[in-house]
Amino acid sequence: MTTIETIADQLKLLGDKTRLNIISILVQQEACVCHLVEILQTTQPNISQHLRKLKDAGLVKEDRRGQWIYYSLQIEDKPHIQAVVEYLPEAEEKVKTILNGLPCK
Amino acid sequence: MTTIETIADQLKLLGDKTRLNIISILVQQEACVCHLVEILQTTQPNISQHLRKLKDAGLVKEDRRGQWIYYSLQIEDKPHIQAVVEYLPEAEEKVKTILNGLPCK
DNA sequence: CAATAATATAAGCAAGTGATTATATAATAG
DNA sequence: CTATTATATAATCACTTGCTTATATTATTG
Numbered sequence: 001m002t003t004i005e006t007i008a009d010q011l012k013l014l015g016d017k018t019r020l021n022i023i024s025i026l027v028q029q030e031a032c033v034c035h036l037v038e039i040l041q042t043t044q045p046n047i048s049q050h051l052r053k054l055k056d057a058g059l060v061k062e063d064r065r066g067q068w069i070y071y072s073l074q075i076e077d078k079p080h081i082q083a084v085v086e087y088l089p090e091a092e093e094k095v096k097t098i099l100n101g102l103p104c105k
Numbered sequence: 106m107t108t109i110e111t112i113a114d115q116l117k118l119l120g121d122k123t124r125l126n127i128i129s130i131l132v133q134q135e136a137c138v139c140h141l142v143e144i145l146q147t148t149q150p151n152i153s154q155h156l157r158k159l160k161d162a163g164l165v166k167e168d169r170r171g172q173w174i175y176y177s178l179q180i181e182d183k184p185h186i187q188a189v190v191e192y193l194p195e196a197e198e199k200v201k202t203i204l205n206g207l208p209c210k
Numbered sequence: 211c212a213a214t215a216a217t218a219t220a221a222g223c224a225a226g227t228g229a230t231t232a233t234a235t236a237a238t239a240g
Numbered sequence: 241c242t243a244t245t246a247t248a249t250a251a252t253c254a255c256t257t258g259c260t261t262a263t264a265t266t267a268t269t270g
Contacts, residue, residue, distance in 0.1 A: 002194065003194065004122060004125050004126055004129060004193065007125065007189075007193065007194075008119070008121055008124075008125045009120070010120075011116050011119045011120040011125070011189065012117070012120030012121070013120070014116045014120070015113055015116040015117030015120040016117070016257090016258080017109060017113040018258080018259095019113075020112065020113040020116070021109055024109060032216080032217090033217060033218095034215090034216065034217085042259085043261090044216080044217070044218090045217090045218080045219080045259085045260075045261085045262095046258075046260080047217095048217060048218055049218085049219085049259085050258085051217095052218080052219090064266095064267095066216095066267065067216050067266080067268060068216065068217090068267095069218095079192050080188075080189055080192035080193070083185075083188030083189055083191065083192060084116065084185055084188055086185075086188065087112075087184050088112065088185075089106070089107065103216090104215080104216070105214090105215065105216085121227090121228080123228080123229095137247090138246070138247060138248095139245090148229080148230070148231090149246080149247070150229085150230075150231085150232095150247090150248080150250095152247095153247060153248055153249085154228085154229085154248085154249085155228085157248080157249090169237090171237065171238070172237050172238060172246050172247085173237095173245095173246065174246080174247065174248095209245080209246070210244090210245065210246085
């Protein structure tokens, strides 16, 4: 069973613009830290720390591929999160452009 | 249009156990402050202040009836909030018992 | 091995948050 | 008008949060 308190804790994670942006990007496709830094125009540690919170809560999973760690959503078992995600505005074109470019440098 | 930032701000409001509990109660039926204090076992100013935040964000509306102010949800125009609400665990029996009792003292 | 790139972790700090206590306002009852 | 009940507001405080800067770790390349 999922308690109100657990749900509140997960929603609290979505209640931050940086994390919600990360999620709106990961809805489209997986991405690694350097991509997210580019798209969201912030620092690498900032993104890393937000990703850690999302990972600790089980909302994202990571997949290391050599030097890069790709993050993706893991919300199949979280209907109240899925419900929110459905109504997020689409992440912009910029996302695809950057994501389709070469890994980072 | 609703921006990611606006949605994040609304989700932030749901990301607190007291407020999410309030919402889960108001899904069932309207309630006044004294009811919520009873059900959630906290202080009157605490409930009042959470209700104010919810009201400022347009998530609840108030309806004064004499001495009492009844609060109810106002989320018809907020699909991402509705989506969350659908997946909240039902508020307990206790709620109905107290809500069906006489107004507060 | 050394240099570089991607990511993680740690420390510090300013700003925000949730709760409590005390007080004010508003409506009703007598 | 006075007392009481319901609610709101204000002040305070411990705690949390998001971001930055600095440093560590891990993998790749030559």
